[in-house]
Amino acid sequence: MTTTPIIAQKSAHPADRFAIGFAPLLLDEVYQLADDPGNGAVVMMSGTVRDRTDGKAVEYLEYQAYEPMAIQVFAAIGWEIRSKWADVTHVVIHHRIGKLKIGEISVLLAVGCPHRGEAFAACQFAIDTLKHQAPIWKKEWYVETDGRTASTWVSIGACEELDC
Incomplete structure (x- = not known):
């Protein structure tokens, strides 16, 4: 995993797809965007809203993002993946914002590649880098x-340390 921030120097690779929005994320749609006849593997990662954090019952989450910069970070992640794993055919990163209920998908990533090892490694790199670099925040x-309802904002970059 990279520790220095990566910044998009150019637009996304033409085969890659990045999105941030309020609509529910669809597994099949993201899979199809990463699929390719040359792939031997499409590895997906789905992040979902869970019902507990630090022993507290979660009611719901709210996500916010600085969208233009987040999309640039997603594109930079795609280019970094392609520099490390040259055979990758597609990188797809979709993140949801707004109010999400327990069980809803907050982030979907998919990497298509001829070989599963590279696809798994690239997908893990993508989520780890996204969590550290994308300007996305969640309010729990x-x-x-x-019995009172309370909330707290958490940068998703802090989630690794907090196990979010």
Whole structure:
């Protein structure tokens, strides 16, 4: 995983697809965007809203993003993947913003490649780098022990340390 920020120097590779939006994310759609006759593997990662964080019952999450910069980061991740794994055919990163309920998908990533090893490695690189570099924040709404609803903002970059 890279520790220095990567910044898009150019637009996305023509085969790659990046999106941020309010609409629910669709597994089949993202898979199809990464599929290619030359692929031996399409590896996907789906991040979902879970019902507990740090022992607290989560009610729902709210995601916000600085969209223009986030899309640039997604494109930079795509270019970095292509520099490390030259056989990658497609990189797809879709992130949802807005209010998400328990069980809803917040992020979908897919990497198409002729070989599964490279596809797995590239997909892991993509989510790890996204979490550290994309300007995306989530607000967790949860129930306190006294029954009151409370919330806290968390940068997704802090999630690795916090196990978000």
